[in-house]
Amino acid sequence: MKKTLLTTASVLMLASGVAQAEDKTLTISVYAFAQDEFKTIVYEPFEKKCGCKLVVETGNSVERLAKMEEHKASPVVDMAVVSMADALAASRKGLIDKVDTAKLSSFNKLYDIAKDPNGDGMSVGYTFYATSIVYRTDKMKIDSWGDLLKDDIVSHVAFPNVTTNQGPPALYMLGQALGTDAPDLKTPIEALGAKKDKVVTFYVKSSQLVQLMQQEEIWAAPVGRFSWAPFTKLGLPLAWATPKEGQTGGMNVMVVTKNSKNRDLALEFMDFWLSTEVQTKLAEKLIDSPANAEVKVSDEVANNITFGADTAKSLKLIPSDVALDYRDKWLSEWNSKVGQ
């Protein structure tokens, strides 16, 4: 038994020692999305270039942010990618620092909306996406966000939950269709609440929608463009709606942790990720739509991602401060009208 104890102890020491063994290590926190591709396109080439080791934490935006807050006093993560609104939340909580854009050689190549999405200098956008409605063309026609609430359509719809990144933008567009621009989203939430029993589900994970679409559980759902590719493989008559109110969307941004000991390395990594070469490769694999304006892709690729300066400009994004200031209000409104 003593032997087992000793073995266990030594294995433990080994396992916990690995992380500290490398002296030049950069710890990044990213979405658990297409990690194998990121590894070959971004992480490994960067490790070779800088002669350092990358340690990657994955998870969704809010979970990782919650952990960053717990580790505030001595941060474990050097650099993180989160949603625009979460970046502002992190900045208000004092978790992140200003991005020294002078050290980013690719900075001037970025679309204007990506340069400083929150207007506080604390984040840089690296990809953006459109959000619209994916739907079965043989079952319905969608010309407006308001069509989602029509009686013969609503009972085949999965709507994003208000807690997801897609929820508030989709509600905002629904509000526009109902004739209101108010940021409190009261009107669209009420309208949705009146039909909540008919809506199939209020989804949290967009990847689940592919399964639900394949089983004919749903015929339409508002989704981000980044989840479009798997739908095209289903062999169903599906289309990406272009509603008359326009498309909404979101942006993902990079932030640098406050008190990070590897700030320069983090900036070097960000610059690498934003470079024309890397952004082009990510776009060609249909992973992330480029924020770098110099990226050129084929028409086929462009049609499957959110591409181009005009597209970027046309997206109706919810400003981060609105998203943040109203978050609790939206949630309680949602819980009382839709959640029960």
Added chain:
Amino acid sequence: MFQNRAEGLALALPAALFAALVFLVPVVLLLSEGFRNADQWTLSAYVDFFSQPLNRTVFLRTLKLSALVTLVAAVIGYAAAYAIVSLPPGAKGRMVGLVVLPLMISPVARTYAWIVILGRTGIINQALQAIGLTDEPIRILFSETAIFIGLLQLFLPLMIISLISALENLPRDVVPAARVLGAGWLSVFWKIILPLTKEGLVIGGTLVFTGSMTAYITPAILGGSKVLMLETLLYQQVTVSNNFVAASVIAFILIVMSFAANILLKRIASARRSGK
């Protein structure tokens, strides 16, 4: 029984210290946040929690579904355990193995299988339409029914196993003897089987009830945000709202309900025996 107390304590101490240090202290500290407001001890967070209609709905739903799962698991569990115990030894071993089998599969995968089974084009709906019970596919997913089915499948093995060990200790001839003497099945169960297996029922019942209340993946996937349970609400409070006070309130409610269920089951089981 050995009398040397110091020796006994020394043997039990490491486990107790470990549990206290890495478990009890952190959890108590976190739970105490639900009873504090600035520097004062208060129940205001609990009053707030129950004053919201959504929270009351979720609380009652959790209680109802967990109790229902426990009850149905007990009924099926007795039938199944009785059937398994009366099998010859070899077949019995294989059956126990099969009952334990689902426990080996990731709950994530098991839950996703139900999405396929319960869907509009799934086996259940196909069967219902084939025998003419319904013309249109009925909606089972994202409802309390779906959560109920998922939880029952998840926790039924625990009930069956607890009841098998209890039934094995039942003297072999008691049931046939009572039957010969003219007792009906119901009274055999009520007067003989239940009192003699109450230990197993209490253990199995507590495991199923507690498990159902604190399960996260099954209600999250099969119910979604349309049918929140306390645990999914708790998760929402932690990750979306960063509201640790509300989260610790929910956690404390879950813990209290687990204890209450355990005590209640014990009382029900012993009330039967004293009434014989």
Added chain:
Amino acid sequence: MIRRLFTPLTLFLMMLFLIGPFLIIVAASFSAGETLAFPPQGFSFRWIIKVFTIESFRQSFGVSMFLAIGGTLAALILGIPASYAMSRYRLPFAETVRFLVSMPIIVPGIIVGLALLRYFVIPVGMSVTLALFVAHTALILPYAVRVVSASLANLRADIEEAAVILGSSRLGAFFRVVLPNIRGGILSAFILGFVTSFNQVPVSLFLSGPGVRTLPIDMLGYMENVFDPSIAALSSLLAFLSIGIVFAAERFLGFSRYV
């Protein structure tokens, strides 16, 4: 007639309910289609092959294996003496100890994870791996104590007392008389602990950190973005691995007698 049909019918229906989802997962693993479906669309090994090409699964499988085996061993090392003490000594605080070690079953996992992170891991400044190891040990401990206690209760205490009277040391009696007789219980505890740890999600959610993830967390993360049958394939592979382990255990040690 009804009575003769009762046993097989009950068992058949119950097994269908319990095993059905598993069969669907296995069938989906060999599907050629893009999503989970039953009956599966075609037959292929593409998803099984894909599982092995995803590198993060290999890493997190290693982490989960280490936590499940190491955590269970540690829980047994703590739990066996405690169970022994509670069943063989007149302890003043036996109930308190029993209660203390069984707490982790009752407290919701996400609270355990958060509490540990906030009031233990961060103040102590632990590494991610050690934190996960400690948490998993605490989670397995209740099972270890319960199952080992149960098999100690079935073992008559006078055998070891006899051994002691016949001149064996207390420690010697434990290793030579008690331990061999409760090995089935220990094995059950090991399997139960292993499965608990290997499938554990909510606690690991908060404690996993940069570079160190458990397999279920990795699977959830994968599914957050991609929904294809590779998760079904991975789950079936893991299930068959567990079944293999249990079968071997049953074969050599007669596990089912002790459940």
